[in-house]
Amino acid sequence: MLDIVTIGTESGEETLRRKAGAVTNFDADLKGLIAEMHEAMRRGRGIGLAGPQVDKALRLFVTHVDDDEPRVFINPELLLTSNEEVDYEEGCLSIPGLYTQIRRPEFVKIQAFNERGRPFTMEASGLLARVILHENDHLEGVLFIDRLSAAKRERVLATWLKKIRM
Secondary structure, eight states: OOOOOOTTSTTHHHHHHSOOBOOOOOSHHHHHHHHHHHHHHHHTTOSEEEGGGGTOOBSEEEEOOTTSOOEEEEEEEEEEEOSOEEEEEEOOTTSTTOOEEEEEESEEEEEEEOTTSOEEEEEEEHHHHHHHHHHHHHHTTOOGGGGSOHHHHHHHHHHHHHHHHO
16 A cells, blocks of 8 residues: 655655656556555545655656546656646645645646556646646656745745644
């Protein structure tokens, strides 16, 4: 059973800030990891989870948004994002209980591989686009709070840390 890495733990910040490396083996171990990631995401009541969040420095993430099918994105590349951006309240399984408005593109076009190593390209908008962008950030060592101004990030984190220490 995979544990989700959170900031505020001994090595959480360091683990989540590492850039992920490419997946090179599309084998039974990878399929098992993907299944475990979907399970950890469900357990955490999330809609997306990236490799670094389960201490796997691999370029992959899983999603399951609303009625959309569960998906896996391996070695993803963002091909296009819209100029139109929207604000939406985001949270993260690695910073449980913290939610704040984040501005992101409304639309994304992404290329990735599935669990069998087959390439695919897809377009997404709305919540799925946001989840794809959020999880892709994790592969670069970027957390959603990094998209806030420094002052707002400090305020939000201070409030969150006070809350979790109570």
